[in-house]
Amino acid sequence: MVTQFMDKETFCAHILEYESAMYRAARSILNNPEDVEDAVQEAICSAFAHRGDLRDPQRFKPWLLRIVVNTCYETCRKQKKVIDLGQVEGVLEAPDADPTEAISLWQAVLELPESLRAAVTLFYYEDCTVAQIAQILNISQGAVKLRLNRGRARLRTILNED
Template sequence: MTRTVLDKEIFCADIVACQETMFRTARAILQNDQDAEDAVQEAICAAFARRDTLRDPERFRPWVLRILVNQCYDICRKRRPTVDLSDVADYLPAAGEDPTERVTLWQAVLSLSDDLRAAVTLFYYDGLSIREISGVLGISEAAVKTRLSRARARLRQLLDEK
């Protein structure tokens, strides 16, 4: 069976169709707009160079998101980020603060760990299925379900939902 390589026009159209998802995913992992933009750009270049490895053009979105996630994790490994406690404190209500002033959902999502935040973003914001997330993140479907469950529990705790 001969594999056909995506031509430039189809590749570009597919990238445009999922560019928001790509940026949102990169932003969720990297928590920085500039790094997210760099990761998306690098992932697009890598995907274009390797477009002959795509077996099923219908699976373009999960394929390119997997490349993007790998790129994001490469950036994370290179920079070994440290978190300033004052940055985290901005997402959580202060001890004496009025209880009606609560953390927004997106702020709570941003305060999750990288692995939980990536799963939540891909599932709830980008609409990927458990199976697609499993392929994108390179983990089992059970691990995706576990991460989503832990993320929901943590979000409930952060948002004081009983």
């Protein structure tokens, strides 16, 4: 089977088209904005290097998001051994919460556990199908449906608390 090699201009056009999707997917997994930027940049470089592996150009978005998700998980694995002092500082000090401040839906999504957050972000913000999410996250479609159901229930709880 001969694979079609995507030229640089087409690749760049696709990257610009899906830039916000990549950042949202990365943000749903990683908490640090600098890590999100690094992961997206690394994923773009990796996708460019392996663009010849893409068999169906129509499947560029799920293929690219899968690379972003894998890069984010790799970042998480690397960081497990590192303790960020900024995170410890936040635990030691009690934040001055403003009870009049309403929580936005995106803030509520960011409060979800990572596994639920990734599925919810891909489904609702990126309009991916359950099958595409299963492929991107490398889980079964049943697991995607379960995570979406649990994510919606958790979001209702979070939003009703505020």
